[in-house]
């Protein structure tokens with residue numbers, strides 16, 4: 180079963196196409212977009228080793244002229260230096276206004292390729308082929324692109340929408356389990372903030388901690404509903420005026436946990452999981468959410484093999500201080516996204532430091 | 543007399559404000575834009591030495607919190623390394639989404655600052671304070687921003703419109719004459735492609751080769767009409783779909799001359815002057831333009847102390863070959879912008895290499 184989700188934007192609507200085996204139709208799908216013949220495919224050695232040949236063969240058999248640029252693997256290479264390498268490859272391969280960049284990889288490759296496409300010749304087209312669960316359900320959709328500054332994540336970037344997001348669930352088979360679980364955190368987030376049906380369907384499942392434990396039908400369902408959730412939110416708020424803030428559910432405390440643990444002990448998804456548990460407890464404490472639903476959330480998080488407790492020894496006052504420097508602070512008040520029922524959240528700034536402290540101390 | 547020209551764009555309309563002494567009202571003007579308190583002013587030592595203090599004082603007295611970033615002077619520094627320096631300064635001075643960048647300088651500073659603003663935190667606001675004639679009438683208006691790749695000019699960039707372009711004609715007094723003349727080439731271009739009245743008014747003037755030879759009234763008139771011409775064209779075609787191509791009048795052969803002489807013997811304005819003379823002769827040769835008007839154009843170019851002949855020893859076949867690699871080539875046909883009367887041009891691809899060769903050989 181192939182799914183096609185439409186992301187509606189005033190200027191650049193595009194499709195998120197999801198189906199098992201789609202890597203082999205990348206060329207065919209891309210050729211329907213009316214782009215030029217030249218393609219620069221950007222990837223890293225890990226992903227390219229698994230899927231580079233199939234992607235290139237598919238593009239070539241659709242008559243594209245394909246060059247590739249392979250960047251080192253890792254968040255630490257999501258920087259201006261790697262960007263320069265994409266530009267060098269673009270120059271060397273005479274990438275023109277009508278040419279296209281294709282990102283084959285996780286969020287790191289997707290964000291950098293999108294930014295290179297946004298800025299090469301003041302903007303050329305690009306296609307996302309996300310290969311991690313996180314990139315499929317989150318990073319590849321919505322047009323945020325960029326690189327890190329040595330002193331801060333994603334400080335340099337642009338909004339630039341892809342022409343197509345092509346998702347082949349099969350590629351998840353080679354993804355390490357921990358990366359899979361990390362992506363699951365965002366999936367669970369969509370269940371809480373937007374899509375109760377997605378939440379319910381995941382609850383029926385015994386395990387969510389590895390791709391091999393999930394039926395092909397369910398993974399397509401999950402991808403379809405998650406991408407649809409993100410597409411819904413982004414279509415309604417392309418450039419972060421308001422609604423898009425709900426995508427930060429679990430991220431407020433999550434970011435603080437990530438930064439306090441030096442972005443190494445817990446990964447992004449794990450931090451978001453912890454953040455969702457905390458936000459859930461806060462919502463219950465404030466009488467906004469009923470405790471049974473909060474427990475259901477936490478059980479789902481456990482089923483995905485994600486943490487529900489703070490890392491041992493973390494400095495709770497440090498978390499509270501970090502919240503104050505968060506980008507979401509408005510006039511000194513931390514804004515929280517809190518559930519009111521599964522599938523629905525509210526944004527509030529009436530969470531005091533005392534409440535946060537009390538909740539974190541229980542975790 | 544203060545002029546305010548409006549650049550109309552679907553999303554980001556803005557004003558080009560022109561008046562003698564305006565440097566001292568930069569703060570006041572900027573404070574009407576409803577921006578945050580923090581400003582990062584970007585300049586180079588030459589311009590900052592002349593005007594930095596006045597600009598900063600004006601901003602400070604309007605209650606802005608101003609940091610500055612001074613980059614080395616010269617086109618060779620219009621690169622990713624300088625961009626990195628702007629980002630570093632932005633980080634160090636905690637430039638946020640609500641903060642503003644101000645470009646104080648010629649086109650080099652303006653292009654880089656605009657690009658930094660386009661990409662810092664995925665886009666913050668910026669103000670252009672152009673200090674060369676070229677930047678006033680051309681580079682600062684229209685939203686093209688970017689840096690060079692070591693192997694090609696302006697290959698990396700973005701469209702990003704300023705919130706305000708503030709022009710103080712007085713700052714031209716310190717501009718070297720050769721730079722002034724270079725800007726005049728673009729002014730004459732507007733006369734030919736768009737604004738016959740501007741052309742006529744300049745003809746009445748004895749000299750156009752230095753600011754001291756021109757009355758304050760005339761320079762304001764020239765700036766006003768030139769900026770209005772660019773604003774008209776850009777408003778009608780923000781992202782280069784069609785009409786904007788006429789701004790390349792004189793640039794087709796001009797770019798070839800620049801690249802063949804290694805961007806050193808002739809500067810951009812001089813190359814454009816040569817290109818306009820050549821385009822004029824081609825138009826006459828094809829019977830599209832009457833020879834008297836072409837001569838009037840050439841005389842105006844001479845009055846601005848700009849060249850009307852090819853640099854000695856230049857390789858004409860090299861020019862013709864270079865035209866083939868120009869970005870404006872569509873399906874092997876070079877597109878020329880040719881005058882049909884003063885104030886009006888047409889775009890045509892029916893100029894053969896033979897005609898080009900014949901004309902260039904006469905020059």
Ligand SMILES: NC(=O)c1ccc[n+]([C@@H]2O[C@H](COP(=O)([O-])OP(=O)(O)OC[C@H]3O[C@@H](n4cnc5c(N)ncnc54)[C@H](O)[C@@H]3O)[C@@H](O)[C@H]2O)c1
Pocket residue numbers: 223225226229252253254257284285286287288290310311312313314317318319320321322323324333350351352353354355358
């Ligand atoms: N643009 C956005 O809206 C957005 C949203 C969320 C996250 N992000 C960004 O995404 C990045 C994180 O993305 P990520 O979690 O995908 O990390 P990632 O891109 O680093 O990928 C994680 C690891 O998995 C490997 N990998 C990828 N696909 C594989 C596959 N199919 N088989 C085997 N290995 C595979 C990668 O090589 C890498 O080592 C961060 O930089 C974050 O800022 C962006």
Ligand SMILES: NC(=O)c1ccc[n+]([C@@H]2O[C@H](COP(=O)([O-])OP(=O)(O)OC[C@H]3O[C@@H](n4cnc5c(N)ncnc54)[C@H](O)[C@@H]3O)[C@@H](O)[C@H]2O)c1
Pocket residue numbers: 586588589592615616617620647648649650651653673674675676677680681682683684685686687695696713714715716717718721724
């Ligand atoms: N964005 C656009 O649409 C656009 C259009 C045309 C040109 N450009 C770009 O603009 C650049 C050329 O701009 P430019 O001609 O202004 O060159 P520039 O910025 O290098 O300035 C020329 C010289 O004049 C000095 N200077 C500037 N103002 C002065 C003043 N008031 N007094 C004394 N000295 C002064 C500068 O320090 C520099 O040495 C190129 O990089 C070109 O690509 C951009």
Ligand SMILES: [Zn+2]
Pocket residue numbers: 317365430447451
């Ligand atoms: Zn996230």
Ligand SMILES: [Zn+2]
Pocket residue numbers: 680728793810814
């Ligand atoms: Zn020019």
